Amino acid sequence: MTTATIPDVRDLRATVAGAVFAPGDADWDAARQAWNLAVDQQPAAVAYCADEDDVASVVRLAREAGLxxxxxxxxxxxxxxxxxxxxVLLRTSSMRGVEVNPVRRRARVRAGDLWQDVVGPVGAHGLTALSGSSPDVGVVGYSLGGGISWLARRHGLQANNILAVELITSEGELVRADRDREPDLFWALRGGGGNFGVVTALEFALHPIAEAHAGALVWDWEEAGPVLRRWAEWCETAPDEITTSARILQMPPAPEVPEPLRGRQIVMIDGAYTGDRGGADAALAGLRELRPELDMFATMPTAALVQLHGDPEEPTPAASDHSMIGVLPDDAVDAFVAAAGPGSGSLLMMAELRQLGGALARVPAEHGALPTLDAAFALFGLGLAADPESEAAVRADAARLVAAMTPWANxxxxxxxxxxxxxxTSAYGEDAYARLGRIRAQVDPQGVFHANHPV
Ligand SMILES: Cc1cc2nc3c(=O)[nH]c(=O)nc-3n(C[C@H](O)[C@H](O)[C@H](O)COP(=O)(O)OP(=O)(O)OC[C@H]3O[C@@H](n4cnc5c(N)ncnc54)[C@H](O)[C@@H]3O)c2cc1C
Known part of the structure; x- marks a missing residue:
C-alpha cells in the first residue's frame, strides 16, 4: 500500500467529472466531513462521484495506486x-434520482438518495417503502445493512425487500445482481453491507399501504419503571401490524423541541400500526391504560413516518453503544431504568429499546445474508459528543447501559x-458468515473495498 500522492490525485481529477479533494485543499475539511460530526475522517483523498463512470474510474485508479x-x-x-x-473516500451524495413504478410496486434509487427523497414520490402513489426513522439516512447504506422500519414486524428487513442491485466491482465493471443474475452476489448484498462493490442503484419492493396510525405516548421519566414493564409484557402479544420503540429521553432545552417536551426527562413509546383504526386502538389499549401525559397517535400518510422518531435531520456529533436483547423481564427493565433513568446521572440523550419480533423473526421466502434479526429488542444508547470530553463521558454512559443489560443480551x-x-461474526449465522467471506474473496480478492463493517 502507498499513500495517495499528488500524481494520484491529479489522475483522479483528470478522469472524474465530480469534485476531487486532497489534504491541503481549501475545502478539505468540509469535503471529508461525515454526518456524525464526532468522527474525524482523514482519507487519502475524497471523490464526489457524479455518475457510474466516475465510480468506475475511482475504483480502477485507487486499485492501481494500491489504495x-x-x-x-x-x-x-x-x-x-x-x-x-x-x-479514497468515495462520496455518492451527488448521485440522486428516484423512480417509482406504481404498477410493479417497485422503486429505483441511485447511490446517494436519502429516505426523504423517496417517501414523497412513493407516497404519492399510495405506496410505502420500508424507510427508517430518520429522513436523511442514506437508502443504500441502510438497506445493505438490514433496515428496521416502522413496518418491520409486518414486512421484515428492508434488505430482504431489495429486488436488484447495480454496482461497480473491484475490477471497475458495472454489474447487475438480482434473482437471476449474479445470485451469490445478490444474496451477499442483502445484509452483507458495503463489502462487495460500490452500489450505484438499488431497486426494492413497495407496499400498498397509504396510511398508518402512528404517534407517541409520553410520561414523565419517573414513570419509566411501570411503563416499560408494561410495554415489555405488551410486546409479547402485540400484533405484527404494530412496531414500536421505547425510549428514556433527556430532551435538550432547544427551541426546535416542541414546548411540552422541551428540556424534559420523559419516557416515550412511539410506533406505527398499519391496519384499520379499530385494530390500532385495540393494539394500543394496554399501553393507554397507563394514562400517558400525552397521546399523539393519529392517522397519517405513511410518508410521514420518516419523521415520527424526531431524529436529528442535520449532521450531529454523537457517540453510542448497542446490543441485542433476547428477553426483557422486570429485572431487565429495572436495570435499564437504573442505568439511564431518574437518579442514574446518565448523560445519554436517549436510551432506546426497539421492538423486534414478528416478521423480523421469520425467515422470508426471498432473503439474503440476513434473513432475520435474532433478538426480541435492539438496545441503543446515544448522547451528544460535541467535544472529546463529552464524547468520553457519553461513551462511558452508553457502555454502562449496555453492561447493565448484559445478563439479557444474546x-x-x-x-x-x-x-x-x-x-x-456476531451479526450473522455461522454458515452465512462463511459464505459472505467466500463471496468477498471471489469478487474483491485484493480487498479494495473498505466497508464500515468488514466481513
Ligand atoms: C439518526 C439515525 C437514525 C437511524 N435510524 C435507523 C432506523 O430506523 N433503522 C435502521 O435500521 N437503521 C437506522 N439507523 C442506522 C443506519 O441504517 C446506518 O447508520 C446506515 O449505515 C446508514 O447508511 P448511510 O448510507 O446513511 O451511512 P454511511 O455511513 O454513508 O454508509 C454506511 C456504510 O454503508 C455502505 N455504503 C453506503 N453507501 C454505499 C454504496 N453506494 N455502495 C456500497 N456500500 C455503501 C458502506 O460500507 C458505508 O460505510 C439510523 C442511524 C442514525 C444515525
Missing amino acids: RVAPQGTGHNAGPLGSLEHT GRTYLNFAEDAVDT
Whole structure:
C-alpha cells in the first residue's frame, strides 16, 4: 500500500467529472466531513462521484495506486471505518434520482438518495417503502445493512425487500445482481453491507399501504419503571401490524423541541400500526391504560413516518453503544431504568429499546445474508459528543447501559446500530458468515473495498 500522492490525485481529477479533494485543499475539511460530526475522517483523498463512470474510474485508479475505496453516502455510520489513511473516500451524495413504478410496486434509487427523497414520490402513489426513522439516512447504506422500519414486524428487513442491485466491482465493471443474475452476489448484498462493490442503484419492493396510525405516548421519566414493564409484557402479544420503540429521553432545552417536551426527562413509546383504526386502538389499549401525559397517535400518510422518531435531520456529533436483547423481564427493565433513568446521572440523550419480533423473526421466502434479526429488542444508547470530553463521558454512559443489560443480551449485533467497530461474526449465522467471506474473496480478492463493517 502507498499513500495517495499528488500524481494520484491529479489522475483522479483528470478522469472524474465530480469534485476531487486532497489534504491541503481549501475545502478539505468540509469535503471529508461525515454526518456524525464526532468522527474525524482523514482519507487519502475524497471523490464526489457524479455518475457510474466516475465510480468506475475511482475504483480502477485507487486499485492501481494500491489504495482502498470506502463508499459513503452520508456518513451516518462512519464511526467503525477506522483509519482511512490508504483509502479514497468515495462520496455518492451527488448521485440522486428516484423512480417509482406504481404498477410493479417497485422503486429505483441511485447511490446517494436519502429516505426523504423517496417517501414523497412513493407516497404519492399510495405506496410505502420500508424507510427508517430518520429522513436523511442514506437508502443504500441502510438497506445493505438490514433496515428496521416502522413496518418491520409486518414486512421484515428492508434488505430482504431489495429486488436488484447495480454496482461497480473491484475490477471497475458495472454489474447487475438480482434473482437471476449474479445470485451469490445478490444474496451477499442483502445484509452483507458495503463489502462487495460500490452500489450505484438499488431497486426494492413497495407496499400498498397509504396510511398508518402512528404517534407517541409520553410520561414523565419517573414513570419509566411501570411503563416499560408494561410495554415489555405488551410486546409479547402485540400484533405484527404494530412496531414500536421505547425510549428514556433527556430532551435538550432547544427551541426546535416542541414546548411540552422541551428540556424534559420523559419516557416515550412511539410506533406505527398499519391496519384499520379499530385494530390500532385495540393494539394500543394496554399501553393507554397507563394514562400517558400525552397521546399523539393519529392517522397519517405513511410518508410521514420518516419523521415520527424526531431524529436529528442535520449532521450531529454523537457517540453510542448497542446490543441485542433476547428477553426483557422486570429485572431487565429495572436495570435499564437504573442505568439511564431518574437518579442514574446518565448523560445519554436517549436510551432506546426497539421492538423486534414478528416478521423480523421469520425467515422470508426471498432473503439474503440476513434473513432475520435474532433478538426480541435492539438496545441503543446515544448522547451528544460535541467535544472529546463529552464524547468520553457519553461513551462511558452508553457502555454502562449496555453492561447493565448484559445478563439479557444474546451476544448478537445489528450492524446498522453498531457505530463502533465490532466483531462482525456476531451479526450473522455461522454458515452465512462463511459464505459472505467466500463471496468477498471471489469478487474483491485484493480487498479494495473498505466497508464500515468488514466481513
Ligand atoms: C439518526 C439515525 C437514525 C437511524 N435510524 C435507523 C432506523 O430506523 N433503522 C435502521 O435500521 N437503521 C437506522 N439507523 C442506522 C443506519 O441504517 C446506518 O447508520 C446506515 O449505515 C446508514 O447508511 P448511510 O448510507 O446513511 O451511512 P454511511 O455511513 O454513508 O454508509 C454506511 C456504510 O454503508 C455502505 N455504503 C453506503 N453507501 C454505499 C454504496 N453506494 N455502495 C456500497 N456500500 C455503501 C458502506 O460500507 C458505508 O460505510 C439510523 C442511524 C442514525 C444515525
